Amino acid sequence: MNDRRSFLRGFLSVLLSGGAIGGILKILPSKADAREAPPKGQKWYGFGVSVDKCIGCARCMESCKNENNVPREPFFFRTWVERYITRKNGATTVKAIEPNSESLPETASDKSILRSFFVPKLCNQCASPACVQVCPVGATFQTKDGVVLVNEKTCIGCRYCIQACPYGARYLHPVTRTADKCTFCYHRISRGLLPACVEVCPTQARVFGDLNAAASPMSRFLRMNKIHVLKPGLNTEPKVYYANLDGEVR
Amino acid sequence: MGKFFEKFPDPLARLIVVFLALFAVGVIVVVVLIPKPMKAVEMQWADAVKREQGRPIKYAGFHACAECHDKLYEMKKKGYHRDLSCETCHGPAKAHTEDPDKTKPVTPVERTFCPQCHAYNPSRPRGFPQINPVAHNPLKPCASCHNPHDPKPPTTPKECSACHGEIARMKAVSHHVQLECTTCHEAPQQHKVSPRAIKPTKPQTREFCGKCHAKDAKDKLAKNAPKIDLAEHGEKYVCWQCHYPHSPEVEQ
Numbered sequence: 012m013n014d015r016r017s018f019l020r021g022f023l024s025v026l027l028s029g030g031a032i033g034g035i036l037k038i039l040p041s042k043a044d045a046r047e048a049p050p051k052g053q054k055w056y057g058f059g060v061s062v063d064k065c066i067g068c069a070r071c072m073e074s075c076k077n078e079n080n081v082p083r084e085p086f087f088f089r090t091w092v093e094r095y096i097t098r099k100n101g102a103t104t105v106k107a108i109e110p111n112s113e114s115l116p117e118t119a120s121d122k123s124i125l126r127s128f129f130v131p132k133l134c135n136q137c138a139s140p141a142c143v144q145v146c147p148v149g150a151t152f153q154t155k156d157g158v159v160l161v162n163e164k165t166c167i168g169c170r171y172c173i174q175a176c177p178y179g180a181r182y183l184h185p186v187t188r189t190a191d192k193c194t195f196c197y198h199r200i201s202r203g204l205l206p207a208c209v210e211v212c213p214t215q216a217r218v219f220g221d222l223n224a225a226a227s228p229m230s231r232f233l234r235m236n237k238i239h240v241l242k243p244g245l246n247t248e249p250k251v252y253y254a255n256l257d258g259e260v261r
Numbered sequence: 262m263g264k265f266f267e268k269f270p271d272p273l274a275r276l277i278v279v280f281l282a283l284f285a286v287g288v289i290v291v292v293v294l295i296p297k298p299m300k301a302v303e304m305q306w307a308d309a310v311k312r313e314q315g316r317p318i319k320y321a322g323f324h325a326c327a328e329c330h331d332k333l334y335e336m337k338k339k340g341y342h343r344d345l346s347c348e349t350c351h352g353p354a355k356a357h358t359e360d361p362d363k364t365k366p367v368t369p370v371e372r373t374f375c376p377q378c379h380a381y382n383p384s385r386p387r388g389f390p391q392i393n394p395v396a397h398n399p400l401k402p403c404a405s406c407h408n409p410h411d412p413k414p415p416t417t418p419k420e421c422s423a424c425h426g427e428i429a430r431m432k433a434v435s436h437h438v439q440l441e442c443t444t445c446h447e448a449p450q451q452h453k454v455s456p457r458a459i460k461p462t463k464p465q466t467r468e469f470c471g472k473c474h475a476k477d478a479k480d481k482l483a484k485n486a487p488k489i490d491l492a493e494h495g496e497k498y499v500c501w502q503c504h505y506p507h508s509p510e511v512e513q
Contacts, residue, residue: 066385068378070349077353078319094384127384149302154310162309198316207320211349213342213378214389 051223054156056195056250058206059218059232060131063255067092067129069110071208071217078196078207085109087182089193090133090208095259099125103259130260131216133208134159134180134193135241135249142172142181142190151190157222157250158197163189177245195219222250319353322346326354329361333410340411341390350374350409375403390414398438406439421448424456428507435508439482445469445506463501467491470500 075081075090088107097103100123108129140159142151150166153159161172166189173181173190184191196206200219204210209219220229236254242261243249253260298304326347327334337343348354351366369375376394385391398406407413421442422429432438442448448461464470468491473483475491495503 063386066378066389067382070377074320074348074353096384121383124383128386129384149305152302152306152309154306160306160309160313162305164309164312165305194313197310197313199318199320201314202318204318204320204322210320210322210346213345213349215344 053223055222056136056157056200057220057222057229057233058133058136058195058251059220059229059236059254060251061216061218061232061236061254062128062130062257062260064214064216065092065129065131066214066216067094067108068213069108070211070213071131072110074207074211075193078199079194081191082185084185087185087191089180089191090131093130093132094127095130095257096127097125097257097259098123126257128257130253130256131208132178132180132241133251134176134195135178135247135251136193136195138248138250139246141175141177141245141247145171145175147171154197158195158200159192160194160197161190161192163187163191166190177242177247178249318355320348321353321355321358323348325358337410341414342410342412370402370404372400372402375409398433398435400436401438432507436486437506437509465499467496467498467500470506474500 069092071090072088072092075088076083079089081087081089091107093105094108095103095105136157136159138157140151140153143153143159146152147169148165148167150162150164151159151172152162163184168183168188168190170183170190173183176192181190181192183189196204196208199206206217206219209217218228218232220227220232222229222233224230232254233252238252238254239256240249240252298308323334323346330347334347337345337347348366350369354366356364357366372394376392379391380394381391403409425442432440445464446461449459451459452461468475471491472478473480473486474489476488478486478488500506
């Protein structure tokens with residue numbers, strides 16, 4: 012009788028201490044604490060877009076192509092601007108605008124339009140990016156400052172990341188045959204400059220900065236506006252924040 | 262122990278030696294031949310970050326422009342275009358900052374450039390200045406009326422348009438937009454007091470229009486104005502009997 016009791020006691024204590032050791036040493040990997048809290052003092056870049064300021068002039072698309080050697084063909088973009096037109100019957104059409112297209116000037120005569128606006132889009136630089144998860148060779152990765160980059164030396168061009176990105180922010184570069192995407196102009200921001208699209212935006216519809224810095228245009232943008240992100244239900248935690256976003260925008 | 266080696270079959274020993282040799286080759290391949298970055302994905306990432314950071318810059322940023330073009334910068338700072346970066350219109354200028362004489366940034370003068378922002382588009386935010394590029398003073402580059410570094414919102418000419426608003430609006434979209442009313446009409450002060458009794462003058466001679474439109478016209482403002490030979494072109498009439506001066510049209 013005594014034997015069995017002591018055996019059980021010993022067995023239980025071993026179990027408990029095992030659990031404690033597991034907790035302390037973090038034997039079980041926990042994915043949640045990998046990205047959620049960027050350390051203080053470390054840069055953690057974010058991007059702000061004021062939808063109500065965008066005039067759809069396509070300067071951003073133009074400058075992005077200039078700065079990043081994006082192919083000139085109209086269907087390769089690191090950033091693009093969509094035009095939403097909601098009609099009175101409830102139908103909404105979305106179309107990416109084409110820069111430098113000389114279309115007929117529009118008039119205010121179309122009375123069937125209920126509301127319409129421009130929405131700039133780019134890579135959302137998610138905190139938990141789907142593209143990084145799926146890359147079979149580890150070519151897509153996240154830097155310490157929260158920017159998702161593609162290593163074109165190891166990318167095999169399998170397009171899995173292009174499929175996985177819920178925002179359609181990636182394309183296959185026709186020359187290098189590797190995945191390409193917005194890098195927040197990583198070569199510029201690491202030299203203290205703004206991304207090219209933010210630099211040239213004539214209406215300050217685009218804001219860029221360190222989310223960890225309390226006093227910066229980016230933090231002010233987050234403080235002063237009601238913020239939305241695209242597809243929040245996917246839990247990718249995008250770091251491109253939209254102000255004055257219409258519910259129609261996906 | 263000696264007995265063990267005696268009993269050990271010779272073929273097996275050879276086989277073991279072969280396997281050991283293969284294993285050694287494998288170890289050498291993994292440890293020596295395969296470069297380190299191929300094994301450590303972190304090293305590849307650090308490499309990629311370095312490569313990304315080393316890429317050349319095309320846009321210099323507006324601080325760089327202000328260093329040399331300080332007067333334009335100061336002028337722009339007070340106007341409606343104060344928030345615009347120089348490179349929004351002038352294009353990437355990093356090459357220009359490195360060698361100002363060799364490469365010049367573009368100066369957009371075409372009439373299609375400004376409408377990229379200022380053409381009417383129902384999707385643009387309300388209050389953003391927009392025009393109809395077809396009707397708005399056609400054929401003139403925008404910069405001939407608006408200083409792009411200090412653009413002004415449209416103003417109504419106060420003196421005449423209070424009464425002659427229709428004419429003023431028509432003139433605003435015609436080729437004669439830059440002409441003051443007083444270029445052609447002399448309005449005596451009394452005209453404002455009793456408009457019907459005292460009338461402003463009208464040009465009475467063909468030579469008046471000829472100042473700009475004659476073949477040998479020297480007026481600077483009318484450098485691009487259509488030119489005619491006064492001696493041959495409709496000599497019996499005064500110009501405004503055929504061409505309405507507030508919205509002149511020339512049909513070929």
